[in-house]
Amino acid sequence: MIKNNLKIAWRGFLRDRQFSFLNLAGLATGIACALLIYVWVSDQLSFDKFFANDDQLYQLMEQRGPDKMLSDESSGMLGETLILKVPEIKYQASVAPPDWFQKFTLSTGDKNIKASGQYAGKDYFNIFSFKLLEGLKDKVLADKNSIVISDELAKKLFNTTDNLVGKVIHFQHQTDFFISGVFEKTPYNSSQQFDFVLPFEYLKDTQPWVKSWDNTGPHNFVLLQKGTDIHVFNQKIKNVFRERDSNDSTRTAIAMKFSDNYLLNTFSHGAKVGSKVEYVKLFSLIAIFILVIACINFMNLSTAKASRRMKEVGVRKVVGAARSQLVIQFLTEALLITTFAVILAIGMAFFLLPQFNLITGRDLSLHFNLQLVISLIAITLFTGVLSGSYPALYLSKFSPLTVLKNKVHTSFSAMLSRKGLVVFQFTVSVILIISVFIIYQQVQYIQSTSPGYNKDNVIRFDSEGRLQGTEETFIDQLKTIPGVVNATFTLNNVVGRNFATNGLDWEGKGNKELYFEGFGGGPNFIETMNMKMASGRSFSKNYGDEDNKIIINEAGVAAMHLQNPVGKNVRLFGQPKQIIGVVKDFHFESLHETVKPAYVQLVHQGNNPWYKIMVRIKPGDQKETIERIGELYQNYNIGFPFTYGFLDEAYQKQYEAETRVATLSRYFSGLAILISCLGLFGLAAFTAQRRQKEIGIRKVIGASVSGITMMLSKEFLKLVLISLLFAFPISWWLMHNWLLGFAYRIHISALVFVAAGVAIILITLVTVSYQSIKAALINPVKSLRSE
Incomplete structure (x- = not known):
């Protein structure tokens, strides 16, 4: 019995290759996407969970200031x-x-x-x-x-x-x-x-x-x-x-579970810069949506295909087939295709995994644990049984005479549910398209926004060994190298938080708790970084001893409520300082955060393991310049390998998660649209075949090819327009909330929605038009021969 059902199912699969291929390809692609996202999500959720005493392991997090x-x-x-x-x-x-x-x-x-x-x-x-x-x-x-x-x-x-x-x-x-x-x-x-x-x-x-x-x-x-x-x-x-x-x-500390910090709290040099769990939720949702779209496709195409087999059902009943046998037959066919789709999806996931690893920056692998195996079996059974249940239960209930006289018509509820599923598909697809547009624009915005200094063509390396205590001499020699524009040394990282202090006091401060980010820079720090002065001047040897001088950023001046700050006296950790300049705000944190108050003080060469050398080099032949810098470094530090990093790479690393999200969203959105188009292509073919005689009659009485094409396409365009009505407000709400995570962000433009709407309409027209034109070109004699 089972063997016979499998044979019949296999023959049916081969007999209608177009529908079978579309069904198999769409479902397999959806499951493969869901598998890849599952691997990445599982990897993210596993971080720091392997410690023996995970439930007892906590990190002490300090809270300071009125904003906690x-x-x-x-x-x-x-x-x-x-x-x-x-x-x-x-x-x-x-x-x-x-x-x-x-x-x-x-x-x-x-x-x-x-x-x-x-x-x-x-x-x-x-x-x-x-x-x-x-x-x-x-x-x-x-x-x-x-x-x-x-x-x-x-x-x-x-x-x-x-x-x-x-x-x-x-x-x-x-x-x-x-x-x-x-x-x-x-x-x-x-x-x-x-x-x-x-x-x-x-x-x-x-x-x-x-x-x-x-x-x-x-x-x-x-x-x-x-x-x-x-x-x-x-x-x-x-x-x-x-x-x-x-x-x-205002100062206290709380204990937070260590294994939760990776996902819930992301820190950069002490400052919270976001939460990875939002991206885990986002891609989990994308995986579910893609899987649902693929399953909807499969069910729509399966039910559409089954409705063309009414006469087959009638003949089987005439020769003695019981309703239970027909139910089992249809379910077997559906489960056969879903099983093939799962097997094909696993192969696709393995094939795509190396490329997926390049995008995610991880070394992921697909392990078949119990949870994954159960999920795949559940997908197979759920999709197969649900898609096979309509023809199995609906078509098998009619009498042979009714079926063979072609008096069975697709019910209104069946048509409505099929159209509703198509609307849902395209609603999700439009949401993904709009989200990709906005994420891309925001990533481009944060990558192109000036941080307030020139991050390009700057290399940095540690001051170590014999360099410590001779930084100024070393920098003087660096400047003699052709290709070196300027150089300095710093106590801090320009990218990322360093340390915050409320140790800056001034007249009129009172009991106000205000934290400043502290920067220590050697001579030429402002000039090497190409920072701009809003007023006053930067540090200079021409003015003699500058140890009691300080530079404040614009955010600091605003927070201090100082009028004409240059020349004003302040105290830093109890030591008197004079403000000699106001530097324009620069971003030492990512654009998730607003620019905070900061000061810059002059530091001198010394035995400090945190000093870093910053060298601005000319664009062009950078390789030769860096080699010359390395040779000079080796003259000072024999036995120390010369390792360096580019400042712009450190800056971009702050947005590594957003860049990867943009890339992955682009790929998965494209695949979601592809899956939807496969289903639409199949439904368009089914619609054209179902209305074949109507098309023949229209052609006989003078209908043009373009008129028939428009008639067939209009049905699907209505569904797409309805999906746009749902997708626009949902996508605006989702992206608006995502953008709130950035202190500096783009404004959501109406053009994004127009572009997404036009794109999905064009995609629909291209997909549907092929089948519509093909149906319109069929000779009406061939269509009406059986009448």
């Missing part, structure tokens, strides 16, 4: 202070993360390797369950002179991962550390990526500022005792801050 600005940076003494006062803490660790630095030079023998590292408290490996291949987690960071390295770094330095404990590594060609442990490289779905760990106690000795309660910067993590009430714990943190900061009622 949330930051992942806090005092280096926060964890130590809390563990003495709050018994719910089992372990705590302060961390100076890798993004504080570029890369360090680690050496052994004649090998010099650049690697990414961090400083961490002694219980770091008790909190984070990274696998230790050598060493004990309680002891690997107990000694100030120890270092824990990854197995990958171990292979680069020693060509092995075995018996390395006790061996010496030269750090920055200045300090020796002994290996106390080797850890397995951090998983790809960990937000913490580093090659080695040094003790935080060592950093406290070399950088005393991290021991100050008032200075923020490090990250603090805690592992709580089982059963801890997080609300009670957070209240205890607030009580500690009240005791320590009786004069600052």
